[in-house]
Amino acid sequence: MSRAESRAESRAESRVESRAESRVESRVESRIEPRVDSQVESQAEPVGSSGVPAPRTPSPLWTFGLLRSELVTTFRRWRTLALLGVLAAVPVLVGIAVKIETSDGSSAGGGGGAGPAFMSQITNNGLFLVFTALSATLPFFLPMAIGVVAGDAIAGEANAGTLRYLLVAPAGRTRLLLIKYATTMSFCLVATLVVSLSALAVGALLFPLGDLTTISGTRISFTDGLGRALLIALVVAASLTGVGALGLFVSTLTGSGIAAMATTVGLLITVQILDQIPQLHALQPYFFSHYWLSFADLMRDPVYWDDLVKNLGLQGLYMAVFGSAAWARFTTKDVTA
Amino acid sequence: MDAPPATEPDTEGVRDGIIRTRALTKRYRGGQLAVDGLDLTVPAGSVFGFLGPNGSGKTTTIRMLMGLIEPTSGTARVLGQPMPRGTRAVLPHVGALIEGPALYGFLSGRDNLIRYDAADPTADPRTRRARVAAALDRVGLTAAGGKKAKAYSLGMKQRLGLAAALLQPRRLLVLDEPTNGLDPQGMREIRSLIRELASDGTTVFLSSHLLDEIEQVCTHAAVMAQGRLITQGAVADLAAGIRGRLVVTTPDTGDAARVLKEQGASDVTVEDDRVTAEPPDRDLAEVNAALVTAGVRVRGFGVERASLEDAFVALTGEGFDVAG
Incomplete structure (x- = not known):
């Protein structure tokens, strides 16, 4: 603190001095003088002993400082807020649509169960809007938002040139990648929670709340239902980590943020389409989106864990594979942007 | 050549150059040889000018020194440590x-510096705000510190980039065209800032294409062309390597040219009222006396010293085309 202040003072002084000097000095003098001076100095005293600060040791907590900086930087971006805004709007639209459709007394989704899961139950209990909104956004809106944030994570910094300054700071490549990864994961969680909370608020405003019936037909209390809603939100967030890992890997491959985002979202759509083709059923269990909708099994009583576990295992596999691929790529890459 | 172990003490390595490269080479994946067998030695405490035409490999060299790209072969040591390992x-x-500077456009200038400082593992977060404020003050951006960086002019961005380099006391500053985009006032301030830093003992490695600038602030310089190091040494020696030209100003140009040739001067050229020539190997006072004896009315007589620009052009060639 005090050192910085005193430096600032001496700097201000010497700046004034040197300005005044250089104005008075003729050009010829200024050409010769500094050269001679500093040459003599540099010969007289090796820099190792003159005014060089003692080696600074890293604070053990600095990683968290950088993580905080990364989180703040990500969540302060207008683009991130716009993505979250779109996600928050989905439950509002679904809620209003259901309210209008059922205002004449008919049941929602009455034409044979088309539309997202749990749709028909919303009118009985607003809490079901959370489940409906999550199943409506999980196939596309949520992973797209993740794809944008993950795809931009490294490539966007490279594109803006800020990556080279982070690396010479030096943030450390492995550490920077881990921090980007943690930030992407946090965004998965925040995005899912935004959808859930928005749905909960809309559901509570438009529809009655109370005890609810599980898929298995048993009744659970509202508090128990809230607990399951939170659990489902966490599982949905975890379901997105695979896409996040994929996006981050793509992000290390290119120097263009837009290209990385487009590739990630393109892969997402491709996989979703391939998941619908019956001839590919042998491959489908390895698609990151294959078990996404298994979160509905948490609404069974007792909970049916098989697909949930497969989903989480698959996401873990994606994280491991693409996480290591991203690490291998990023730590050896020439940063020329 | 000596090959000291990686664990050698810091000061030992610095003694023979704060930056030292040996046969440093970078070939990009396309096969293009960007830097070819570079042997660069930057003495500690110097202000080192790094010159070269566009595309001569300066930036690739700097990126290798900063560990951003891996050399194809050869070694680079900075502060005695091998890069990029160190x-x-x-x-x-x-x-x-x-x-050039790179900033987060959606963050204010101050927040940009805070972010870069947070990326430095050795930066103390408790003094962060004070150091950021001091760095902003040092480059004259205190008033604009709260503005979003995307609203900055090129010169302001350049200043902010410099501020980021000055967040901590440094032993070495690597500045790639630091006065690019600055107004004359700004250039002058940056130059005096560089002198001031150098007098504090900081070694400054300055890449620039403004020869005037190099000549004004640098003690040493190196010249690159087409990926190769052409020369390096003290600035005074570089310019001295080129002989000055004898210049005679006179209305009697014809007679003057004849006398100069008689006196042993070569490459005599006449333009308007100036006769220039390569000076002969004899006392110039006698040459002048000969001119006057021959009835040449001499208005001016002297040797024009070669500028660094002359040296630079002599070394890298006149051509304007960027090497492919």
């Missing part, structure tokens, strides 16, 4: 401005 130990002591 980045964690070395780079906290190095402030860098590489290929």
Whole structure:
């Protein structure tokens, strides 16, 4: 603190001095003088002993400082807020649509169960809007938002040139990648929670709340239902980590943020389409989106864990594979942007 | 050549150059040879000018020194440590401005610096705000510190980039064209800032294409062309390597040219009222006396010293085309 202040003072002084000097000095003098001076100095005293600060040791907590900086930087971006805004709007639209459709007394989704899961139950209990909104956004809106944030994570910094300054700071490549990864994961969680909370608020405003019936037909209390809603939100967030890992890997491959985002979202759509083709059923269990909708099994009583576990295992596999691929790529890459 | 172990003490390595490269070579994946067998030695405490036409490999060299790209072969040592392996130990002591500033447009100037400081493992978060304020003050951006960086002019961005390099006391500053985009006032301030830093003992590695600038602030210089190092040494020696030209100003140009040739001067050329020539190997006072004896009315007589620009052009060639 005090050192910085005193430096600032001496700097201000010497700046004034040197300005005044250089104005008075003729050009010829200024050409010769500094050269001679500093040459003599540099010969007289090796820099190792003159005014060089003692080696600074890293604070053990600095990683968290950088993580905080990364989180703040990500969540302060207008683009991130716009993505979250779109996600928050989905439950509002679904809620209003259901309210209008059922205002004449008919049941929602009455034409044979088309539309997202749990749709028909919303009118009985607003809490079901959370489940409906999550199943409506999980196939596309949520992973797209993740794809944008993950795809931009490294490539966007490279594109803006800020990556080279982070690396010479030096943030450390492995550490920077881990921090980007943690930030992407946090965004998965925040995005899912935004959808859930928005749905909960809309559901509570438009529809009655109370005890609810599980898929298995048993009744659970509202508090128990809230607990399951939170659990489902966490599982949905975890379901997105695979896409996040994929996006981050793509992000290390290119120097263009837009290209990385487009590739990630393109892969997402491709996989979703391939998941619908019956001839590919042998491959489908390895698609990151294959078990996404298994979160509905948490609404069974007792909970049916098989697909949930497969989903989480698959996401873990994606994280491991693409996480290591991203690490291998990023730590050896020439940063020329 | 000596090959000291990687664990040698810091000061030992610095004694023979704060930056030292041996046969440093970079061939990009396309096969293009960007830097070819570079042997560069930057003495500690110097202000080192790094010159070369566009595309001569300056930036690639700087990127290798900063551990951003891996050399194809050869070694680079910065502060005595091999790069890129020593980045964690070395780079906290190095402030860098590489290929212009890069900023987060959606953050204010101050927040940009806070972010870069947070990326430095050795930066103390408790003094962060004070150091950021001091750095902003140092480059004259205190008033504009709260403005979003995307609203900055090129010169302001350049200043902010410099501020980022000055967040901590540094042993080495690597500045790639630091006065690019600055107004004359700004250039002058940056130059005096560089002198001031150098007098504090900071070694400054300055890449620039403004020869005037190099000549004014640098003690040493190196010239690159087409990926190769053409020369390096003290600035005074570089310019001295080129002989000055004898210049006679006179209305009697014809007679003057004849007498100069008689006196042994070569390459005599006449333009308007000036006769210039390569000076002969004899006392110039006698040459002048001969002119006057021959009835040449001499208005001016002297040797024009070669500028660094002459030296530079002599070394890299006149051609304007960028090497492919």
